């Protein structure tokens with residue numbers, strides 16, 4: 001099992017880890033800071049240095065409890081060797097800002113606009129979108145929501161990552177706002193939650209900034225009506 005350091009400290013940019021398995025271009029380490037794609041957030045990229053060799057990390061996958069680092073070529077190393085891992089921080093930090101921004105928008109919609117379920121979403125390093133099941137949503141309303149979200153972001157709310165028990169999680173009605181998330185919650189003993197203090201609380205496995213003041217200004221890139229259950233809000237950060 002790989003220790004997933006990104007779950008507890010999303011600001012780690014480098015770490016030394018031990019090689020636990022290699023197979024062709026794939027490598028498993030005892031611990032990692034590389035985020036595998038999930039929950040709409042893309043995988044990290046970066047590099048791994050082993051002795052004099054430098055490998056590019058081109059993809060990150062999760063298999064059961066292991067995180068697989070896909071390298072640009074087969075590693076010339078043995079189990080137990082030390083590997084120095086460096087993530088592409090600019091890409092990761094941009095994704096963190098977009099991820100927290102989406103949670104904040106959703107929190108504002110939940111609090112003030114009686115929003116429905118989230119029916120889709122994807123984060124990129126330079127933009128992000130979220131699809132909402134909210135038949136009455138309009139472009140004007142979205143502009144108003146984003147204005148409110150930006151005002152709240154600038155108040156500088158702390159963003160905390162916590163683990164709570166399944167019983168406590170079951171008491172929080174809107175802890176997950178996706179169908180798949182709700183099904184997953186029923187199988188977990190402990191639930192990782194992202195708490196944007198005073199604004200939003202959601203079950204989540206992604207990486208986030210520590211404070212909403214880091215997000216910047218959210219701008220509407222596009223608004224698309226993709227059906228009554230899919231109103232797409234596409235944002236960019238400035």
Ligand SMILES: [Zn+2]
Nearest residue numbers: 039099204206
């Ligand atoms: Zn999320």
